[in-house]
Amino acid sequence: KQICELAYQGASTAVSVAEKLLNEAIEKHGAEASVKYPDTAYKLPMVTALSGEEVTTLGDIVPVLQRIKENNLRPEPELGNALLSGEATLYAGEIIEALRYVGGVKPDEPPYTGFLPDPILRKFGVPLVDGTIPGVAVVTGKAKDAKAGAALIKDLQSKGILVMLVNDIIEQCIEENIKVGVDYLTFPLGKFTQIIHAVNFAARAGLAFGGVPKGAREQMLDYQKRRVPAFVIVLGDLDPVTIAIGAGALFMGFPIVTDQALPPELQIPGLLEAQPDYDKIVKLSLELRGIKLKIVDIPVPITVGPAFEGETIRKKEAWVEFGGGRAPGFELVRMCDAGQVEDGKIEVVGPEIDEMPEGSVFPLGIIVDIYGRKMQDDFEGVLERRIHYFINYGEGLWHVAQRDLCWLRISKGAQAAGFKIRHFGELLIAKFKSDYPAIVDRVQVTLITDSKAIEEKIAAARDKYQARDARLKGLTDESVDTFYSCTLCQSFAPNHVCIVSPERVGLCGAVSWLDAKASNEITPTGPNQPIAKGECLDEQKGMWQNLNDFLHTSSNRTLEEVNLYTLMDKPMTSCGCFEAIMAILPQTNGVMITTREHSGDTPCGMTFSSLAGTCGGGVQTPGFMGIGRRYIVSAKFIPADGGLGRIVWMPKELKDYLKDELIERAVALGLGADFVNKIADETVGITEETILPFLEEKQHPALTMPALM
Template sequence: LDAGAATLLAADVLGALSHENGNPYPPPAVGFVPDSILRKLGIYLVDGSVPGVAVVIGKASDPAAAAAMVRQFQEIGLLVFLAGDVVSQMERAGVKLGEDFKTFPLGPLPAVIHAVNFAVRAGLTFGGIGRGQSGAMFDYLAHRVKAFVCALGPLDDIALAVAAGAIRAGFPVLSDQNVPEIPGALFRRPAGEEMVRTGMEARGIKVKIVKVPIPIAFGPAYEGERIRKSDTVAEFGGGRSIAYELVVSAPLSEVRDKEISVIGPGIADIPPGGTLPLGIVVTVAGKRMQKDFESVLERRIHRIVNYGEGTMHVAQRDTTWIRVSAEAAAKGFSLADLGMMLYAKLHADFENIVDKVSVRILTREEDVRKEIAAARAAYAERDARARTLTDDAVEEFYSCTLCQSFAPNHVCIVAPERLGLCGAINWLDGKAGFEITPTGPNQPVRKGAALDPVKGAWDGVNAFVREHSRNTVPGFNLYSIMDAPMTSCGCFEC
């Protein structure tokens, strides 16, 4: 296995030399994956949107089965790296490749080193591992980076050496060849669903797959997809037409679950590339649902719509902008399917607080203009409520330890006036997160006695931080970046 690690080191040197004048590989191969992408993917890796990494190498004897496997990785939401002849095989099979789909064709087989390099840089960037700490790095790769390797086709000397290096790094290898199995490290499985299942089980990757009955693929892999104007069949909002989206709560007795209604013309009723006004009103009900959670669910609309293959969502509230691709429409996608996406995913993601969901979609301009006034009144009410939420007005903050999957000793404290360092979690998100998963990363933190109200230090907060950072951080000042600031790592933005 040490010889495998040496192979990876040698390949990294050769890879660096080959990139002296830029990417040496012809499209679609991307070669080296830069830090900008590593940091961009950081929040997805820590919040579970990207639950793991699949590295596919070699040449598939059955390209169709391999393509189905890669598409399954995409629907699950895994980050996928391809190296070897499988790159051209996936391109010919029509598998969508590139950053938008979190599927990176690296190049010929030796280019697989760029996947290993990516994982190592995750340790340097997020894990606080320093130069020369090889033991700590191997431990980080084995326990923090949930990656596995699918080796397809005959294994030549390079493939065997790469596989040995992967095993040394703690990444299980699955081969469709007649190889001797090593428990927990080397598996013999046919390419396809069995290989997917075994790889995920070996790395402890658990995902809740939501099957949405719509004619397009649906999953995190499509979240970065951008739909160009030339590929658009229908467009809503974004300055082209009036549009808004709103989530409201109501008593259980007033909501009919799974009621999805479209009032007005649909995608098939306008010329290709045309626009329509749009109003999306999602009504939710649940015994544990609170009015404060409406905005939390509403912001989730952005991610849910972007999960569709061929649907794009930008902005929120009354500045929302949605595009539907011609490819999606050709498969039969309709506005009712958009409602189904929202219904299914809100139920799945917020099952502890949401018992019923109904969706109403308006596309007649007179209806949208009539009802947008009520939506804007709701936005104004929420904004007024947010202005009253100050750090002094509450007795509890909330923790966020999502990033401990990559930064083991980091603890965020989220206050009404202080977002989580990623910029994605506010105090209401923390409150909702605790209601949804009481044993999850968002826990209530009693402030306790104020030690320094100017710098933002409380004894209850410091005790929580000390315990949950494994006694590595004695405490911090919430309002200072110079004196004992909050812990942080490479993917934080606030």
Template structure:
């Protein structure tokens, strides 16, 4: 390798370690060794340090050991003409640089708590988002799991112009990649260039403005490390396994835009440890398959993808705006709204229904009523989207599967915002999209193209009828509601005993190889995305996909929920890591979890009950852990007695924790979760003869420790207190 790179890396690493030590010493003098430091609402301390070394940095005193470790692994100074026999000193210098950057950023959080927004979106007065908290990690981690986000680009610096910056960002978005931005070149930063160009920046659009300095790049590497620890069950301190996991499962690369200084080089060398190559637009020395230089801006995205070995498939969709998952989180607000439908402003409904094959003309799109170009900016219209499908393989059970796709497929269009489904949908079309020629007919065209691409094997023809007159929309809504009710009754009446086959979901194995999710009628997927009917239809649509039939076989433990056939499948699918688990128990060998569960339940011995917390709740819980810590404890495909991951809907299913008396054991939930599940929960509570059970369950307004909530439970005569002891 080039000795010039080695020399620059080592100098840059020394500079960063010096900066970290100086900042640490100054802060230590003010606060003392016991002062807490870290990244807010993250489970893995300072994740790069923790993942590589297993050291938990929680206080300023802990940082002393890290700085000493940096000094220990830092190579001595070298001249550009010195001989370097291996890459090891460069990689060690890179690790020291990353460790130092985490110390720098942790101290910044302490000294300047408002420096980062700590949110998904920039604010008008602050564009720097800082480290992703665990809510974001798990929410976005699902996209890496299911392949809708094949990887990420960590961009340092800025493009030579705002136009080039926007073009690079758009190329990355259209290839579904996340873009993590940090550092400056020539006094400019790419995230600022995008905002000046009118491009929406933030986690929802996959253009993430981590921070203004090179040290902020460590948030991108930390994101990859947390994926490995959370989803991959990598043991902290096993650095070789961590590096291999990131190289083989987290597809990322570094893109350096502008003049590369020594601290940049050291940071990039740190990324090389994780298998992340560096692609630069300047003529720096190269390392085959690791550092690629002097790449033109119009080729840099494709070159980076080639070097990293990413497999990206982009299908053309006949719409006049950019299209892809990266635009799913885009927001259309205020003065930018050209047309608004639904959302409580007007009636709106979406319905997929089967028709005889002779009644469907494939590709036909009709708009009945005013279109976008026939109304003024800011207009509101009622809207019905009626999708009629036909084919020899089409079944009624497939209709909700196709209908559920409407939300994200419309949202993939740049400048179009869609929320909700069925008859509570909400659509906004931006002025920018209309200026580019977007019309209501394009909703039909994109649905036709994408549904054929993704689900064409189950139907032969598809036509879309769009209505914007109130009379038509209300008439279609009435028919759609009858169809919704019929579908819901089919699923609601099913029990685990009524079927011989469950279904697997192995999507999360791309990150958590030993996790096996098995879904039954009364045990939905823990991520909340799949129920038994969804999996059945998914298998019939794609027999080689992640949802495979699992014959129950002999019942081994009816109270706990364990079957011989399920055990055999779990053992095989986990590659021998897990030989059995129980569907209905939190204490006796509960199900594995991958890290993307909606909720986590934990036992509360003092209260003889169970608490559950959703990932949106960021505060302390009565089990003594926040959601982030809980997720780090039970994620990664392990079975953890006393803890179990589950979906929100599962709380209201009859088999929820049935081995421990079900919802009678629930003694604490966040208030927001209680409100979210209240309707279905109250139905279940009525079934078991305790109609006011929800009001007897404590929340954070009552307390966040067992000692605080026990008097409330006693006062309310909570049924858990009179049940047999949990332990």
């Protein structure tokens, strides 16, 4: 039909543009010139994912493009051919975009992001799999007017959808003061073919989390259809190239909604539908993709959603600021008896925001009293950490740190919108009740802004923190008979299983043993299942029969055995959202660790991204392992491989981050308080050769340990 012809026409145009640019680039830089996107382990991800050719030079692209030209461009008007045209357009788009990076240039200026590197993909891995981000919207084109476009994007943001913007809608959003940027879950990719960065992001999710092998085209498409909740909204005129790109989206299994009044014969029910009414576009898109939202109505005058989690509010943008060392501040969740909690009650002790002048600093104590029939003492800490996220979800609210170190700001914008101190209470009550219905029956919140009243309460809070910490210290792998599984990431990495023990946090860093326990209480059939340890098969390496059995079943029988305390022999698998990665450094007889935050090279010859590319996707890779940051300072940190003393290199930032605990652990292990100074970092060197003399000079213990391999 007509749509097929247009797709063919558009694809042909895209392919010939790609060909022309490729020839020009070869003429200018030579066929040997390297071509790659920055900070990714997946080369040209669309090629890697769909056909698997190794493209590293301009010359490598020639046969790929030739094959696409011969196989994919078929003029006969059939839906199958339109999808092939779509696929051809994806290849063409990827090639055109990749060419822009030849010669190591960074072609995009802010606000445009261009290619989204692997660290961003991994950063959003956990929220995508746990449903905090319920879907991904790719919005391209130009809205009928800026206001309508902005309202559409705002609607997506408030629903917690990750948004990727292409073309004029970006300027329209900026014009209407819609917050865009990685921090707002709203990525302004750029223009025209830059839409491919949304698609290659999705393709990399399949490669990184799904364990889909490169070139496994059918498996990749199946993964996209079933696991990636993406859809496309096309605004404005539909020219042939836009239609060809649309066919590419359909090829990936992403439905499309357009604001143009398409005649019924041009629509494909369920896949390509028209909705000229802007108020209905989002709803239709979500329906087509089967995305169901948990709607929570929160009676506050600001927008609340994960899009605002990363928002920073600088000092000069703040109406009022609390805690952060400039005034006392604390937050505390208390488990209470039924009679002590009046559900929904909010009390403000001290001045309201109306009595706080612009630019002022006040104390703030937040006490959340919770009664629940299934609530446990142990969950207080788990719930208390949620305060940070819940408050940050508010547009114009900013929260860092926790406990008596917490630091908050309310922006001038939020104040002008009518945000009051009591609204912190509304926000927390609504979120606790909607996110934890199984353990939270009644909630009341006390907000203290009075400097006298806070003194007495903060002392009581500190006693509570201390008691909690003492209990946590006593919580060891030996002291419990049950560990927990986490299979949350299976929505992306179908064979991956984390085993979470008191002394080994999940590799994303977000799921501790207590978190898993609480989550199991909330959703007994959910991703965190208790596993009675049962018979221990290897004390040193940490292998238990029951854990093996569990692993075998829940990894879809791809794994037989797992050791919790070593990275050399049947280590835990990695899904893709690890905070840090360890790798062995054979010459030094030690291990190195790098983090998602550290983008630089490391002594194993790989960056975090390329390391992540070698050990994600739920397979065991001895010698490499994804871990949570806090596992490093655990008493169960690879004891079978020599423990903490094996670490020979880590980024400086990680050293600083864990400093006190590293020292404490080193002393406990008899390595001495100055062990931390024996660990090399990027200022010492980023190759094994350059750090070795340093380790020798410092007499690093790894050098004299038994051989690692």
